[in-house]
Amino acid sequence: MDSITHFALGACIGEAFLDKKIGKKALLWGGLAQSIPDADFVAGFWMPLSEELLAHRGFTHSILFLVLITPLMALLGRALHRDLPISLNRWMFFFGIEIMVHIFLDGFNNYGTGWLEPFSHCRFSFNTIYVADPFFSFWPALAAIALLLIPIMSPKRPFWIKLGIILPIVYLGYATLNKLKIDRDTRTILAKREIPYTRYFTTPAPLNNWLWYVVAGNDSGYHVGFRSLFDPPGTLHFEYFPRQDELLDTIRDHPEVKDLIRFSQEFYTVEKYGDSLVFNDLRFGQIIGWKDPREKFVFHYYLQHPESNELVVQRGRFARWDKEIALALLRRAIGKDARD
Template sequence: MDSITHIALGACIGEAFFEKGFGKKAMLWGALAQSIPDIDFVASFWMGTADDLLAHRGFTHSLLFAVLIVPIMAMVAERVHRPHDISFKKWTLFFLVEVLMHLFLDAFNNYGIGWLIPFNDHRFSFNTLYVADIFFSIWPGIAFVALLILDRFHPLRTLWWRIGIFIPFLYLTYCSYNKFSIDREVKQIMVAQNIPHQRYFTTPTPLNNWLWYVVAGNDSGYYIGYRSVFDKKPGMDFNFFPRNDSLLNPVDQFEDMQKLVRFSQQFYTLEKWGDTLVFNDLRFGQILGWHNPKEKFVFHYFLQYPNENKLVVQRGRFTGWNKEEIKILLRRMRGD
């Protein structure tokens, strides 16, 4: 999830844990605890892009990190607020819930999260929520503002923290249902249309949970298409993108190349753009792909020009967006 959502949700959980009597300090601790796993952003100050991609949502998003950081935060909070009547056990439970909530929610996006690092490098990803989904985030955001404004003994504070916590998780349940429905339909379609695949995933397109991006294939390449939860037609239009592993020969020993393949979880293709070899990680979608199915991929990494790869995950995310393109996205979301 995005950082603002973590902060707002963490503050609502802090209010829920301590409510009246501890003031708004609980919201501050909640926001801090929900944000602490994202301390890995500092790695970008000294790591190269490929290393930074693996560091993000790596160790600081692992269960081991949670085990280490929670008692430290509990001890600090317990000492800072003396004298008080809050047990160390409650402090520990509070910070554990906050940190684990962060790790749980991040697994619903398509980036992947290393719960088991350093014992296992596998990245978990449920591909259920877009990383910034306003329909999830707006409720803790509104509740956060309301809790900041209201007096700490105001009777409506309980209502607002419940809105900030429970409505987003009702929406997450709805999104999980959409995911289940799309997966069921797409698997049937792939069988009917003889789409060969060893690897497969679906993930929401930007800013919504109704239009889904579909990738299926194997070492030869990937079929890519789009499916709305409101689509009525029985089939899908797929476009094939060859993986082009033969292009790896000049660069397959490059350390960055090995890290990119690992990061992509094998969902990648290679292309030549002029004199430049480009690595595409398919998991992050295409630039306006629902409109132009042959568009470039959001994540494209210039293998021969590593210094040109800053903000590589975000580089093409909203390239070309305008009023007309938004209308096209809305129509496609509706199943048109």
């Protein structure tokens, strides 16, 4: 999830755990506690970009990190608030829950989360909810603001705590059901059209959970498309993108290329933009692909011009967006403009 959502949800959980014992500081402690795993951003200050991509949501999002950091943060919390009736065990439980919620939620996005680092480099990604979904984030943000403004002794506070925690859980369950339906429908379509594939995933399109981005293929290439929960049965337009793996033959052993292949979990294509060789990670979708099915992929990494790769994960998410593109996304999300 995005950092603001983690902070807001963490604030609500902090209020639930520490409430009147620590006053409104519970909101701050909760937000900071759930933000701890994202301390891995400091890796970017000295790591090459390709290594930084793997470091993010790596060790600091692992079960081992959770086990190691929880008692240290609990000791810090008790030391700073020694005068309050909060036991070390409660501090331990508080930090453990906050950090566990963070790394658990990140597993529902498409980036990949290294729960088993450093023992296994396997990345977990359930591809169930977009990294910044306003329908998930609105409730904890609203609740955190309300808890900040409402007096500490107000009887309304428990309502806002429940709203900020329970509604995101309900929405995550709803998103999971949507995922199951999209997967069932998509696999049926692939089977009927006799499209061969050894790798497959679906993940939500930006800012919603009704329009889903679909990728299915193998070492030769990938079929890419978008399907809405409201599309007619059997409707799914695919565009085919050849993998063109042979373009990497002369540089395949380069550490940068190895990192990118590992990061992409094999969902990649290679192509040329003019004189530059470009590595596409398909997991992050296409720039306005619901409107232009031949558009570039969000994650496109210039192998010969590394200086052009700043914010490589973010730069294409909302490129070329305007009112027309936003309306096109809305129309596709509600099942309009679908085609085979």
